Amino acid sequence: MSLTNPPSSGSLSTRTKTVGPSLKRNLQATVDETVDSRKTTGYTSKVRVRDRYHVVGFISSGTYGRVYKAVGKNGKKGEFAIKKFKPDKEGESIQYTGLSQSAIREMSLCTELSHANVVQLEEIILEDKCIFMVFEYTEHDLLQIIHHHTQPQRHAIQAHMVRSILFQLLNGLLYLHTNWVLHRDLKPANILVTSSGAIRIGDLGLARLFYKPLNSLFSGDKVVVTIWYRAPELLLGSRHYTPAVDMWALGCIFAELLSLRPIFKGEEAKMDSKKTVPFQRNQMMKIVEILGLPRKETWPGLVSMPEYTQLQSLVMHRQPNHYHRGANLEGWYQSCLKNGGYSATSSVGTPGADGFDLLSRMLEYDPTKRITAQEALEHPYFANGGPISANCFEGIESKYPHRRVTQEDNDIRTGSLPGTKRSGLPDDSLMRASKRLKE
């Protein structure tokens, strides 16, 4: 499953190779490696991955490492997704280099968290200089579901399925927020869906506690949230941000479920050689094109945003009326409903006016006015229109394809979709960023 990096659309259509015995052995070796070189002194794990799990395939990879599908062994039942964190330097002699802060956060938070709409951790095994985080296996994720609805031609996701997905997502997010956890990387690829239609918020690699942090949130990670889902206050350089950044991302996901396309599909400006965080002009423009310009009358905090002058220059370079003409969310929503065939009389149903109201409150510019997870759960969109199933597939005839599991271990699918930088330790994140640039 795509615990972090979304697979590129190209790789989804790649033909799965036949399973050869030699390939299988290679896969299992991913959890067996360096076993023979184990020394008698020093740290050795009391639990061994290979004693408990049989790796059956490879799911995805990212900067953190790789994710494998596995089945329980020696009496252990069920399917699992094993996320293997690689040490920084790969090669013949892996050395202990200290764990990344991202790994530490994910391990500690997943150990502590327990909620039906948050990814469920089975166990963590530290073995042979690697970390193996064992999660329940989820058959789908939202990226894959959205993708499926564009094949072979676009067909809208049923309105009641969207409603169930969003309700479960908000439920999970409310749990995180009431426990002072900011997710900071919500996007379709990180929203997992079980075969019985339960939504699980996944990938807490960027999540962190926000209760009176010793350092401001900004000083820890300068860039958070994948560009398309990044809230305007982040784009405008806000030093202090709140759970509202997650609600913005959820608004973007809601819109994407309805339109089957990212609503604000901007291009990311890369960090320059001085490592200063650039103003994401293009992304900001994509938002402005649909929502209109943010105004200080409705967002008083706007003028104190570090990038406020940049925003003004964005206006200067365009004709004054450019963004006001046709720039409104309602117009976008109505044409989205029309294109998707959403209506009260059609078989897909419609999210209706309540759906629009909720969306507009999630995509509210001013983070202090943006709807909270708690408020969203009480919104008429959920209150009206009957019961909400805890199984988002309820009443859905079509079957979604199973997660692609390959037998290749070297399939590095960095993909065409933007990702998120996993910083933590300033020096190691910079090193990784420069590495990426070279690639």
Next chain:
Amino acid sequence: MAANYWASTQRRHWLFSRERLADIREKLREQDKVSHSQFPLPDQRLLNIYCNQQLIKLGKRMSTRQQAIATAQVYLKRFYTKNEIRQTNPYLVLTTAFYLACKMEECPQHIRFVVGEARGLWPEFITPDVAKLGECEFALISEMSSQLIVHHPYRTLTELQDELPLSSDEVALAWSVINDHYLTDLPLLHPPHVIAIMAIIISVVFKPAHSSNFGGSAQSTLSGAMRDGSGMNMLAALSDKTGHGPPRIQKLVLWLAESEVDIKAVIECTQELLSLYEVWEQYSEKNCKELIGRMVKTKNLDK
């Protein structure tokens, strides 16, 4: 969960009864009787004072916040409920606990920097190889079952500061008392809010006549005041709801009665702290350093 102490791993897995803790330590001793007779170590609390002072030294050089030091101290306690100290290099373990706590408390330090600073302090016991620390980090996390989020009493103190309300002197003294409780087993025995209330009561009851420079330990301020007995009598009065003593204390007694805090536990914590300040008188940094040094060097634990 992270914000909810009642659902936390700290409450579910790292809260012991006194008997259970004694039992665990006895088992560790049984497993390595030879080392125990060969390498006697000072009282656990004196060792804790020593380790804490080393952590503070390490932290000072990197201007680390108190909370990261507190988390590191809790990690040490947890780790040594699973491992016999005589089979470890305490300098490496405490440096690793510090390194890990800094990451967990969101004030990370680079591993090379931490190792470099630790080597500056204890060149005989810390090798320049960062992999040693990285390996120890694995051991630490594994022994703690990745349960790294620690709930501290500081939060309760801050929350109650306005509700009670407390003067800035009282908050400062209570803060120092909380700092000191990490030198005892209390973090493994009581929930953080009980500790916070104990610290508040002490700071109100034993309020020093003149405000001195707190910040670190409250030992110098409190050990005299607690020994003269009058404070302890007042403390005993806490469970007596008829209310005697000065109005300030009466108010606190009333608040305690309403809050349904376990008064018995609070008094037990106070006694534990008093006994810490007593044992502190015997503390000798030199003695701790020598005993640990001899143990590490003789057993080659630094290799």
